[in-house]
Amino acid sequence: MAQHLDLEEQEQLDELKHFWKQYGNLITWALIVVLGAFAAWNGYQYWQRSQAAQASxxxxxxxxxxxxxxxxxxxxxxxxxxxxxxxxxxxxxxxxxxxxxxxxxxxxxxxxxxxxxxxxxxxDPGYQAVAKLRLAGILLEKKAYDEALQQVSGAFPKDFSGLVADRRGDILMAQGKKTEAKAEYEKAYKALDERAEYRRLVEVKLNALGVDPAAGQVKLATAENAGANK
Structure with a gap:
């Protein structure tokens, strides 16, 4: 019985040796890669924390x-x-x-x-958006209208859509393009939160152009309610 067990153990050992001979190097290198990646990740996290602390x-x-x-x-x-x-x-x-x-x-x-x-x-797209809006304001003051418009063109985070449209409206207004400016102010008014104080400023700009956005929204809501009740 003991001899039978010894033979089984020997067979298992031979199989293990054969397996390791065939796949040992692959397993070793895989472990090195995994452990190396883990060490690199930890090192990167430490580096980031260190950078942030020094930058602070x-x-x-x-x-x-x-x-x-x-x-x-x-x-x-x-x-x-x-x-x-x-x-x-x-x-x-x-x-x-x-x-x-x-x-x-x-x-x-x-x-x-x-x-x-x-x-x-x-x-960070948020910081980038703030910088572009402020830069467009400076360029507007310097009457560099084309450059200012370039700053508020292209993609912006959704939260900035109202402010961007308002700034475009200011630039177009300074160029004497009242129709285009009005369209941008209307976009800004719709995009800004109803509770935002800045929305009131956009409303004033629209009023100066002969537009009452608040009245327009009331009419729209009334029409929508009438349609729903039919």
Whole structure:
């Protein structure tokens, strides 16, 4: 009986040796790949956390520079942040913050440069949209209408559709294109939330063009109710 068991064990051992000889290298390399990928993922996560922590510290430095009103210090800190942590959300926030600080001090060219960087480099579509809208506003003030329209063309996140249409309306209005401007303001009015204060501003612009969007919506609702009751 013992000899029979020994033979079975020997057969199993021989099978295992044969299996390992045939597939051992493949299994070993598969394990190396899996473990290597796991280690790389952990390393990447650590690197991201480290980058975010360092970028946060530099963002605080830009905030302090903005509060002190030292534009040269703002530029140095932003340039350093763009070079070292340009792909982080902190860098994009810093670009918008620096642009506002420069604009408030009348440094329009510096504000435009900061906004252009965010519009071109931001990975987050929300930050990119904000930068483009503000950049379009600056270009509108400089009467660079074609450039301003380029900034508010193309795809934008849905939440920004009302603001984008309103800005297009402002640019077209400045060009004297009242019909096109009215169409954009109407798009903006429909896209903006009814509770948004900004919607009231768009309504005022439409009123100035002889349009009462609120009355139009009441008529539309009345017509829809009448149709439903038939």
């Amino acid at each position: 510290v530099m963002f605080d430095e830009i905030e302090r520079a903005v509060q002190s009103g030292e534009t040269a210090r703002i530029d140095r800190a932003l340039a350093d942040m763009k070079e070292r942590f340009g792909s982080t959300a902190y860098a994009q926030q810093a670009g918008l913050l620096a642009a506002k600080a420069h604009y408030d001090k009348g440094n329009v060219d510096a504000a435009r440069a900061a906004l252009t960087w965010v519009a071109d480099k931001a990975a």
